[in-house]
Structure formats: C-alpha cells, structure tokens
Amino acid sequence: MNYNSAPSELRITDMRFVDIDGAPKRCTILRIDTNQGISGYGEVRDASSKTYALMLKSRILGENPCDVDRIFRKIKQFGGPSRQGGGVSGIEVALWDLAGKAWGVPVYQLLGGKFRDKIRVYCDTDVDGKHTGHDMGLALKKRMDMGFTFLKMDLGIGLLMDEPGTINAPLGFIDDMKKYAPHILNVQGGSVTQEMVAHQKSYQIVHTAHPFTGIHITERGFEYLENYVKEVRDVIGYEVPLAVDHFGHVCLEDCIQFARRMEKYKLAWVEDLAPWMYTDHYVRLRNSTTIPVCTGEDIYLKEDFLKLFQAGAVSVIHPDILTCGGALELKKISDLADEYGVAVAVHMAESPVGCMAAVQCAAAMHNVLALEYHSVDCPWWADMVTGIPKPFIKDGFIDVPDKPGLGFDDLNEEVLRAHINPRIPGYFEPTDQWNEEFSNDRIWS
Numbered sequence: 440m441n442y443n444s445a446p447s448e449l450r451i452t453d454m455r456f457v458d459i460d461g462a463p464k465r466c467t468i469l470r471i472d473t474n475q476g477i478s479g480y481g482e483v484r485d486a487s488s489k490t491y492a493l494m495l496k497s498r499i500l501g502e503n504p505c506d507v508d509r510i511f512r513k514i515k516q517f518g519g520p521s522r523q524g525g526g527v528s529g530i531e532v533a534l535w536d537l538a539g540k541a542w543g544v545p546v547y548q549l550l551g552g553k554f555r556d557k558i559r560v561y562c563d564t565d566v567d568g569k570h571t572g573h574d575m576g577l578a579l580k581k582r583m584d585m586g587f588t589f590l591k592m593d594l595g596i597g598l599l600m601d602e603p604g605t606i607n608a609p610l611g612f613i614d615d616m617k618k619y620a621p622h623i624l625n626v627q628g629g630s631v632t633q634e635m636v637a638h639q640k641s642y643q644i645v646h647t648a649h650p651f652t653g654i655h656i657t658e659r660g661f662e663y664l665e666n667y668v669k670e671v672r673d674v675i676g677y678e679v680p681l682a683v684d685h686f687g688h689v690c691l692e693d694c695i696q697f698a699r700r701m702e703k704y705k706l707a708w709v710e711d712l713a714p715w716m717y718t719d720h721y722v723r724l725r726n727s728t729t730i731p732v733c734t735g736e737d738i739y740l741k742e743d744f745l746k747l748f749q750a751g752a753v754s755v756i757h758p759d760i761l762t763c764g765g766a767l768e769l770k771k772i773s774d775l776a777d778e779y780g781v782a783v784a785v786h787m788a789e790s791p792v793g794c795m796a797a798v799q800c801a802a803a804m805h806n807v808l809a810l811e812y813h814s815v816d817c818p819w820w821a822d823m824v825t826g827i828p829k830p831f832i833k834d835g836f837i838d839v840p841d842k843p844g845l846g847f848d849d850l851n852e853e854v855l856r857a858h859i860n861p862r863i864p865g866y867f868e869p870t871d872q873w874n875e876e877f878s879n880d881r882i883w884s
Contacts, residue, residue, distance in 0.1 A: 444475045446505050446541040454496045454530075455870055456489050457855055458863035459790060462823065463814045465860055466790045467492075468850065470867055471504065471533045477540050479504060480845065481533030482793040483525040484761035491517070491526030497876040499530065504537040508767060515740070515764060516882055520715075524739035524762045531765025532796045532845075539844035546796070546845060550770050550803035557836040558801045561589035561682065561784065561809040569601065572667035576674025579681070582815065588835040589680045589707070589809045596656065596687035598667060605660030609653045612644075620644040648714050649688045656693050661700055668704045680707035682733070682784075691720050698728035708733040708755045708784075716743070721752035731755050736786040740764050741772045748779035755808065759786040761793050766800045773804040782806070788813040791824045791831075795845040802839040810837070822854045 453472040458465065467483035469492055483489050495514050502510055511531050518527035535546045547553045562582045566575050579590050599605040606613060619641035656664075668683075675681065683706055686694065694712040701709070708731040713720040715734045725732040731754035738744055739762060747753050756776055760769050773783045787797045787810055794812075801807045812832065814820040821831045826848025828838060840846030856866055 444473075444477055444541045446538075447503070448475070449477075449503050449505060449537070449541050450474045451499050451502050451504055453870075454492070454499070455867040456483075456492070457866050458489070458860040459823070459855060459858050460860040460862075461817065461858060462790050462820055463817050464788065466793070467529075468790060468792055468855070469529050469533055470850075471499075471530070471537060473504065473537065475541075477537065479533040479535075479537030479540065480792050480850065481529035481531070481536065481796070482761055482789055483529045484522055484759065484793070485788060487522035487525030487761075489526070491523060492529055493526075493870060493873045494876055495526055495530060496870060496873040498880070500874060504534045505541055507531065507534045507538055510534060511765065511767065513880075516880065518739050518764065520739045520743075521737040521762065524764060528761045528763065528765045528768075531767070532760065532793070535766050535796070535799075536844040543843050545839075545841055545843060546766060546799035547802040547839065550766065550800065553802040553839060554805055555802055555807075555839065557838050558798050558807065559589060559809045560587065560812045560832055560835055560837055561591055561680070562587040562815060562835075563591045563684070563788070563811055563813045564815075565593060572670025573674060575667070576671040579671065579675050583675065583679060585815070586832070586834040589682075590675070591682040591684060591707075591710075591811070592671070593685040594664065594668065594683040595685050596654070596660075596689060597685065599656070599660050599663060602660070602663055605657055605663055607655040607657050612653065615640050616644055647688065648717075649694075649712075650690055650717075650720075652688045652690070654687070654689050654693075656689060656697070661696065664697065665700050668701060668706075672704050677705055681705075682707040682710060684710040686710075686712050691723060695724060695727045698724065698730050698732075702729050706730050710734065710757065711736070715747075718746050718750050718752050721747060722750050725752055725754065731782075733757055733784070735759075736762060738763060741768060741775060744772050745775055748775060748781055753781055755782045755784055757784045757786040757811070760797045760800060761789060762786075766796055769797075769800045770803055773800075773807065777805050782808045784808040785810045787811040791821060791827065791847065792845065792850075794837075795824070795827070795840070795847055798837050798839060799845060819854055819858065822851055825849050825851050 458467045464485040467489045469481045471479045518524040539546045710733045733755035735756035735758045824847040
C-alpha cells in the first residue's frame with residue numbers, strides 16, 4: 440500500500456486560522472499541522488468565534504489526528520448549540536481531512552464507504568431590497584436555468600416591514616427590531632454593527648424567542664405572503680421542489696395558520712418556524728399541516744435530534760456539519776433519521792472547505808434529500824481551494840471526489856488573501872499563546 444505518511448506516528452503540532460469575508464458570509468478556515476508536514480483543514484461556521492476552537496488547541500496538541508472519535512469524545516463537552524458548536528465541529532472535520540490524507544483515502548471511505556457518486560444540491564436564493572414574488576420567481580427561474588433541481592427561498596415577516604396593516608405587535612417593537620436587530624427580520628442588505636450587538640435593546644430582541652415577542656400576522660399580512668408565494672409559483676411552476684426559510688419570531692399559532700394557507704402551493708418544507716428546543720411546538724405544528732416541517736441547523740450532537748424523532752415532531756431535518764459535531768456525528772444523526780423515516784437535507788452556507796466535508800459525509804449517508812448551496816452569486820467561491828472541478832456544480836449535482844481527505848488539493852492563498860476579513864486581519868498567524876491553556880476537564884467525580 441502506498442501511504443502518504445506514517446499514520447501511526449502522526450502527531451498534531453499546531454493549529455492556525457484565517458478569517459474570510461463574503462463567501463457568502465464570514466467564515467473562518469482552520470488548519471491543523473502535523474510532525475510529518477501534512478495539514479488538515481476545517482472550518483468554524485459563519486458568525487462563530489474562532490475562540491471556541493482556539494481554547495481546544497492545548498487539548499489536541501501531541502495527539503494522533505487519526506484517532507478522530509477518541510479526540511472528539513475528549514473535546515465535545517466544549518461545544519454547544521448553534522455557533523457554539525463551531526470549534527468542536529471544525530476541528531473534527533480537520534481531523535478527518537488529516538486521517539484521509541495520512542491513509543490515502545477519501546473521508547467517505549473512512550465513514551463506511553459511499554452510497555452515491557453525486558450529491559443533489561438545493562439552491563438557496565436571496566433577492567435584495569424591496570421586491571415582489573414575481574421578482575423572486577424570476578431569480579429562482581435563473582437557478583433552474585443553471586441546472587438546479589431543488590430550490591429554497593426566504594419567506595417571512597421581513598417582507599411585511601413596509602406593508603401597513605400586516606403585522607400586529609407591541610407598539611415600537613418592530614421599529615426597535617429594524618434598528619437594533621435587522622438580521623432576525625431577514626431584511627436583505629441589513630448589516631449588523633458592533634454597536635447594535637452591544638446595545639441592550641438588541642440583546643433583549645435577539646434573545647426573545649418566538650412565543651414571547653407578541654408579534655402576530657394580520658389577515659392582510661397572510662394575504663400578502665400567500666400572494667407572494669402564488670407569484671413565485673406562477674413563474675417557476677409546481678414541478679420543482681421549493682422550501683422556505685426565515686419566517687420570523689412569530690407565535691406558534693400564527694405559524695400554524697401560515698402553514699395551512701401554504702399547503703396549496705406544495706412547499707418542500709417550512710423551516711425553523713419555532714426554536715428547535717421546543718419539541719412540543721414542533722409536534723403541534725406537524726400535526727396541524729400537511730407541509731413537511733423542518734428544523735436542525737442549530738442543534739449540536741445527535742441526542743437532541745433523537746428527541747424530535749421520538750416525538751414525531753419533524754418530517755425533515757437540516758443539520759449543519761459545522762454545528763452538529765462534525766462528520767461522524769452527522770453520519771450518526773442521519774442513521775437515526777433513517778430509523779424514524781425522517782428525511783435529511785444537509786444545511787451548508789460555508790466555504791468550499793465546509794462544503795467538501797458535507798459532500799464527503801453525504802456520500803456516506805444511507806439517505807440524503809439534498810445539500811444546501813448558498814454561494815451562486817459569489818464568483819470567487821470555488822476558487823478558494825484548488826483541485827476541484829470547474830464548474831463545481833453540474834446539472835444541480837456535486838460529484839463526490841476520490842482524492843484523499845476532503846477531496847481538494849489545497850487552499851488558494853492568493854484568493855484567500857484578497858478576501859481576508861478586514862476586522863480580523865492575518866493569514867494563519869501563530870497561536871502559541873493557546874498552547875498551555877488548561878483546566879480540569881473531567882465532568883465526573
């Protein structure tokens with residue numbers, strides 16, 4: 440056998456980072472180096488601090504990266520839901536990349552082999568500024584013309600912000616949301632500044648879950664949203680699957696009304712209409728509509744997915760490999776979903792590093808509905824790495840690569856340096872100050 444290294448003697452010697460802006464969001468690529476000159480790449484999910492990974496550096500130095508599961512069990516206690524899982528998940532992905540390179544096989548082979556040679560992609564689509572359902576339909580039609588066979592769009596109260604009489608809420612609350620937390624309204628083009636994040640009202644709004652906001656949609660608002668979807672379907676037709684996301688922080692009863700009104704438009708699923716931890720809410724929602732109900736991008740580890748499965752709360756899940764705990768955990772989640780007859784649509788709004796990791800895992804999953812792609816409008820996205828096909832997506836599918844590790848050759852330094860996040864400059868700078876981080880990590884006496 441022709442090895443790329445001596446796997447049994449491989450040891451982790453360093454971990455460094457580069458922060459990239461606009462691919463399509465902020466992303467942080469991590470690199471784990473070894474004593475044999477090979478490096479593995481992972482990614483800290485968008486809007487997650489690399490500190491979640493840096494604090495784990497001292498815990499993995501000197502380890503053999505091929506012992507992925509053992510290292511994961513050592514560090515998984517330091518992850519958590521949503522972006523808090525970014526450090527553990529990103530490191531786990533980089534370990535698989537290293538293990539694949541050391542043994543000379545693609546990651547899917549290490550996960551048990553592949554079930555498919557290509558992965559279907561569902562294309563998420565945004566339209567900036569004030570627009571109609573017809574405008575969104577035209578944008579989605581362009582995706583279909585590019586070969587995409589599965590679509591997703593945003594649909595929710597962000598569309599109603601400038602439509603009088605469509606929202607019922609405590610007076611002044613919507614104005615505060617626009618000013619201090621535009622991102623949770625999914626107002627296109629609304630940037631979030633550090634001042635917004637630090638403001639007390641921003642904290643109160645962002646951390647007020649759906650049942651507690653007091654926001655309702657009026658009959659006029661429901662009519663607006665229903666007409667919006669009708670206009671979209673009038674353009675793209677009813678043959679192509681269309682999922683919807685980003686509904687807004689609205690009470691469950693309004694979500695049920697919304698789902699019922701949307702049934703005639705045959706949506707592929709409605710996504711994250713309630714916080715994922717409210718299992719009973721998802722049970723009520725699923726039992727109230729014929730539209731498939733989906734959640735999961737913020738869930739860390741398989742145990743909370745299992746609660747949803749056991750309760751019969753979802754028809755579809757969309758775990759993110761950079762949130763859920765990494766590749767092996769995603770494989771375990773998909774196996775559980777199989778047992779309960781729940782479809783898996785893998786969430787992915789990351790750089791090619793996170794994407795290739797998701798492709799490797801999706802290839803090894805028994806069933807997968809589709810993999811998200813959110814970077815059609817980023818012309819340099821695929822150029823961030825070398826050694827992948829151009830075009831990367833053909834006829835709505837990504838071919839599963841057979842190269843060792845995640846399946847690309849290396850990072851493209853020239854492209855990455857051209858898009859470094861100006862707020863977090865530097866290209867894989869030393870992180871030696873984290874080499875001696877220590878605590879008594881044992882969680883039992």
